[in-house]
Amino acid sequence: MLPALCSLFTALSCVSGVTVVTQKPPVLTLTRGQTATMDCNLGTVTDSTARWYKQVPGGVPQHVLRNYHEWDAPKYGSGFSSPKFTSTHSSKSDYKLIIRTKLIVSDAALPAPVLTVLPPSSEELKSKKGTLVCLASDVAGGFADVRWLVSGNSVTSGVITGSAQQQANKKFTLTSYLTIDSCEWENDKVITCEVSAAGKPRSGED
CATH class of the missing domain: 2.60.40.10 (Immunoglobulins)
Structure with a gap:
């Protein structure tokens, strides 16, 4: 067989x-x-x-x-x-x-992920493009939804999100990238990275 x-x-x-x-x-x-x-x-x-x-x-x-x-x-x-x-x-x-499936743990017991948003480099902006980095750490469960917003509007173009990697503390980290035109950055638009893991949302701005 x-x-x-x-x-x-x-x-x-x-x-x-x-x-x-x-x-x-x-x-x-x-x-x-x-x-x-x-x-x-x-x-x-x-x-x-x-x-x-x-x-x-x-x-x-x-x-x-x-x-x-x-x-x-x-x-x-x-x-x-x-x-x-x-x-x-x-x-x-x-x-x-x-x-x-059944209820195993409540959302209230799970902490929100920790976010760090890094701006594009000045050298990259000279090429008319800029890449922002959103680093989410201490993600519970290894599953998370990442959303980028420019001036409050959700964007998907230019977004690349990697897979979750396990940390030493058994939680997870993941990284998402948003590439925009340099004019959007120079016009001081509000750019936000939102990460929701196990029902716990967290936002980071740059």
Whole structure:
């Protein structure tokens, strides 16, 4: 029985080393109490085990469960069990992962991230462009939304945000960049970086 790997990563993607495996939706956002459902298609391989793995930023993949169309129930990796995690199948190549979420910690217990906004360099501004840097540290959970505003208006053009990196204290840091025309900087427009992590927003201006 040839294994196909269906991986539950941060971006909720599905991959395989032996066939083209697709997972829908590719990204899934939930609120507390909702049930996550992801469909995995094993492609042309119809006699294979579907396997899901969980990985958090800075951690190693953990085997959640595997399922096969001839089994009565999925088989679990260490530390994972029903009813929070389960899997069903509708054919030899179509599988479904179901995760039942629950409240684990309240937003009030999580501190807001620490923001530092750095202005563009004078040398760069001579090239008619300028890049501002927004550094968010002590981000809880490794997940955060970053938004740039120019004079109160949200902008997406010229924005590049990197992935979260784990700090020594087990929290995370991430960096976002905003490139603007030098005239916007010289006209003293108010530029704001907003970072929201686990429901805790924080703004930084330059």
